[in-house]
Amino acid sequence: MSNFAMKKCIRLLEIEKNRCQSCGMPLQFDPQGGGTETDGSHSACYCSYCYEAGQFKEPELTLDAMQHRVRQLMRNRNNPWYIRAYMAHRVPTLARWRGCKKR
Secondary structure: OOHHHHHHHHHHHHHHHOEOOOOOOEHHHOOOOOOEOOOOOEOOOOOOOOEEOOEEOOOOOOHHHHHHHHHHHHHHOOOOHHHHHHHHHHHHHOOOOOOOOOO
């Protein structure tokens, strides 16, 4: 693998790990800088739309509902269908949903 390809792979991995582990939004776009933990510090894993004071804002939210929400938000932002499909497909791989059965 060339040096350029390796740097590109590393950059993509960095982007992937810096996403909300509930909705998939890149944390760099969170206007609040991330959700908060019980002690008030910023969460390194979840965005402010999903997580606050150490808890999910919508604990009863299902995987299917989150995938639908992601598609809808991306549609509202005029993202192409293939980007919407990819991001909705990625939701089950995020930490909150791993091992969760579709409901």
